[in-house]
Amino acid sequence: MADVAVVAFAQAPQERHSSGTTNGVEALVPVFGQLYASTGLTNRDIGFWCSGSSDYLSGRAFSFISALDAIGTFPPIAESHVEADGAWALYEAWLKIKTGEVDTALAYGFGKSSAGLLRRTLALQLDPYTVAPLWPDSVSIAGLQARLGLDAGLWTERDMAEVAVRSRRDAETNPNAQLQGSKDVDELLAEPYFADPLRKHDCAPITDGAAAIVLASVERATEFTENPAVITGIAHRIESSHLGGRDLTSSPSTAAAGGAAGLDGARFDVAELHAPFSHQELILRSALGLDGDVHINPSGGPLAGNPMFAGGLTRIGEAANRILSGEAGRALAHATSGPALQQNLVCVMEAAR
Amino acid sequence: MTVTQTPSTPLSAPIELSFDYTRSLGPTLSAFMTGLAERRIVGARASDGRVFVPPAEFDPVTAQPLTDMVDVADEGSVVSWTWVPEALPGQPFDRPFAWALILLDGADTPLLHALDVPSAGAIATGMRVRARWTDSPVGNMNDIACFVPADGAAAPRTATATRVEPVEVITTPVQLTVQHSASIEETNYLKALEQGRLVGQRCPVCKKVYIPPRSACPTDGVPPGEYVELPDRGIVTTFCIVNVPFLGQKIKPPYVAAYVLLDGADIPFLHLILGCEASEVRMGMRVEAAWRPREEWGPTLQNIEYFRPTGEPDADYDSYKEHL
Numbered sequence: 001m002a003d004v005a006v007v008a009f010a011q012a013p014q015e016r017h018s019s020g021t022t023n024g025v026e027a028l029v030p031v032f033g034q035l036y037a038s039t040g041l042t043n044r045d046i047g048f049w050c051s052g053s054s055d056y057l058s059g060r061a062f063s064f065i066s067a068l069d070a071i072g073t074f075p076p077i078a079e080s081h082v083e084a085d086g087a088w089a090l091y092e093a094w095l096k097i098k099t100g101e102v103d104t105a106l107a108y109g110f111g112k113s114s115a116g117l118l119r120r121t122l123a124l125q126l127d128p129y130t131v132a133p134l135w136p137d138s139v140s141i142a143g144l145q146a147r148l149g150l151d152a153g154l155w156t157e158r159d160m161a162e163v164a165v166r167s168r169r170d171a172e173t174n175p176n177a178q179l180q181g182s183k184d185v186d187e188l189l190a191e192p193y194f195a196d197p198l199r200k201h202d203c204a205p206i207t208d209g210a211a212a213i214v215l216a217s218v219e220r221a222t223e224f225t226e227n228p229a230v231i232t233g234i235a236h237r238i239e240s241s242h243l244g245g246r247d248l249t250s251s252p253s254t255a256a257a258g259g260a261a262g263l264d265g266a267r268f269d270v271a272e273l274h275a276p277f278s279h280q281e282l283i284l285r286s287a288l289g290l291d292g293d294v295h296i297n298p299s300g301g302p303l304a305g306n307p308m309f310a311g312g313l314t315r316i317g318e319a320a321n322r323i324l325s326g327e328a329g330r331a332l333a334h335a336t337s338g339p340a341l342q343q344n345l346v347c348v349m350e351a352a353r
Numbered sequence: 354m355t356v357t358q359t360p361s362t363p364l365s366a367p368i369e370l371s372f373d374y375t376r377s378l379g380p381t382l383s384a385f386m387t388g389l390a391e392r393r394i395v396g397a398r399a400s401d402g403r404v405f406v407p408p409a410e411f412d413p414v415t416a417q418p419l420t421d422m423v424d425v426a427d428e429g430s431v432v433s434w435t436w437v438p439e440a441l442p443g444q445p446f447d448r449p450f451a452w453a454l455i456l457l458d459g460a461d462t463p464l465l466h467a468l469d470v471p472s473a474g475a476i477a478t479g480m481r482v483r484a485r486w487t488d489s490p491v492g493n494m495n496d497i498a499c500f501v502p503a504d505g506a507a508a509p510r511t512a513t514a515t516r517v518e519p520v521e522v523i524t525t526p527v528q529l530t531v532q533h534s535a536s537i538e539e540t541n542y543l544k545a546l547e548q549g550r551l552v553g554q555r556c557p558v559c560k561k562v563y564i565p566p567r568s569a570c571p572t573d574g575v576p577p578g579e580y581v582e583l584p585d586r587g588i589v590t591t592f593c594i595v596n597v598p599f600l601g602q603k604i605k606p607p608y609v610a611a612y613v614l615l616d617g618a619d620i621p622f623l624h625l626i627l628g629c630e631a632s633e634v635r636m637g638m639r640v641e642a643a644w645r646p647r648e649e650w651g652p653t654l655q656n657i658e659y660f661r662p663t664g665e666p667d668a669d670y671d672s673y674k675e676h677l
Contacts (some may be wrong), residue, residue, distance in 0.1 A: 019363055021536050025568040029576055043574050059370060059531025069567055072574025116531045120441045129382050130407040131465055133525050135443035141451045143435030151478050196436035196473050240408045244454060281618035332393045
């Protein structure tokens with residue numbers, strides 16, 4: 001089966017509040033424009049399109065259909081959609097190239113998180129019988145998870161703050177990042193709790209945005225870029241929707257996805273982890289066996305900007321960019337979906353030999 | 354042509370979406386909800402011996418349906434908690450409270466629920482808590498109003514409500530408030546309507562004129578180009594006669610809903626045709642806008658109450674066949 005590579009990545013600026021509609025068109029048109037410019041492809045040349053978005057977030061039915069205006073769909077295109085982060089749209093696009101049916105594909109994700117009350121909207125991803133009727137918000141669910149690890153001595157509030165400090169300092173080199181900053185750990189720990197034991201710095205900001213990635217078969221990849229990021233492994237796994245039945249202090253689905261993606265103790269130059277809460281990065285590092293040598297989230301990661309339904313795809317794009325630019329030889333990217341790291345995707349990319 | 358100013362801020366308005374989800378329960382969750390209606394908490398024993406509360410419907414190891422139901426206590430210990438300084442709509446309280454994962458006596462998995470304490474300082478992991486039941490349980494999660502600290506004394510066994518009929522369906526209302534923004538192009542269009550003008554935009558690639566204008570040409574995927582003022586008259590491309598009454602209907606059937614293609618536009622929009630018998634409406638018929646009184650105008654196409662026949666000769670089919 002055809003090997004597949006990331007050949008280009010583009011993203012919209014990560015913003016606390018964008019003025020556009022919830023259908024993503026205004027954000028996506030310039031993003032696609034960047035991809036056409038960098039690859040020389042046009043919208044007529046892409047073999048398959050796949051998007052990730054959510055109607056609950058956009059507050060309208062079939063918002064992904066409206067988003068198709070950004071592509072231009074006449075004559076008709078081959079297109080699909082997932083009600084999940086764009087990273088899962090990329091998985092479908094990867095599979096489509098693997099089958100040999102197409103040799104280029106474009107995966108994208110978009111979300112206007114600011115249109116509603118994000119942490120409340122995300123309660124709708126919980127079990128609809130016994131949990132969602134109480135409307136537990138996503139920050140509170142993460143708070144419960146964080147305390148389990150604090151009480152078990154697996155991490156401290158200082159460890160969590162260190163993740164935030166590193167993320168926001170690294171974000172200073174990312175022009176698309178929503179939050180940047182150089183506060184130190186003691187300053188952050190002096191802040192009040194937002195959802196005890198979480199402080200605001202422990203939580204990804206509310207971000208509007210969009211991101212897109214062009215994939216190509218390795219046979220064609222060098223037509224579009226000098227250093228394609230070849231996907232050597234990609235897999236995703238999910239855990240039970242029974243929150244109490246999970247060990248929330250670990251991430252067996254991440255470990256399993258990593259194993260299936262061929263992690264195998266491999267060394268990485270860079271890892272982009274989709275941890276919307278500081279303690280979740282600590283869980284992911286442990287599940288993926290990442291040691292101190294790996295540069296984690298050099299883009300600033302989700303704590304510097306986390307556009308819903310594009311945040312995971314952005315991790316793959318940021319990791320791939322380090323290979324496309326020639327800086328890195330091997331990169332790991334991770335995306336998450338659902339409450340408290342319920343579903344996880346791991347993507348391993350390498351520079352072409 | 355009137356110059357259309359680019360607005361700095363798009364028009365924006367809140368919309369409240371609500372829907373009552375009605376869900377069938379199946380045997381396992383039916384046992385749980387029926388238990389709640391009787392002020393009992395029921396779990397299910399899995400193949401690994403663990404008692405899941407709420408019951409999982411399927412065994413996490415073997416994937417077999419779980420049907421070995423076990424009563425557990427309505428009292429237990431806090432396994433984890435988080436403080437909510439500002440409650441959100443739909444949550445069990447409209448004042449500060451805690452969420453807690455609570456391991457009920459007899460259960461092996463913790464249950465998520467609200468904990469009523471005055472401050473975060475009044476909670477600790479491991480503290481004993483007990484369910485506070487609502488007065489009239491009906492068979493859903495809100496039958497447990499919340500949990501409260503269990504004060505040392507032996508828990509007075511909550512009076513069991515009378516046996517009830519099995520609960521087989523739950524209704525969960527969902528309500529979301531979304532602030533919708535129009536695009537810049539839609540904002541221009543709506544503001545022009547407020548002045549009694551119809552404004553479209555031309556795609557710079559295919560040259561087609563869209564009304565309402567779109568943020569990108571659906572054919573070419575490029576942002577729209579020049580604004581185009583359009584007249585308030587055109588033709589009926591296709592139509593249907595509405596004979597069926599429905600909830601919220603404003604006009605007595607039969608009446609005509611039609612696609613109206615304004616002169617100079619390439620995309621028709623849906624509107625009403627009145628001012629003649631429904632049976633007289635035909636494809637290609639020339640129509641003009643019947644505007645509401647100026648003082649009623651707002652940023653909406655409803656400023657045009659309907660379209661009515663002009664009496665001009667019909668358009669040739671060939672002139673609009675591309676727009677059907």
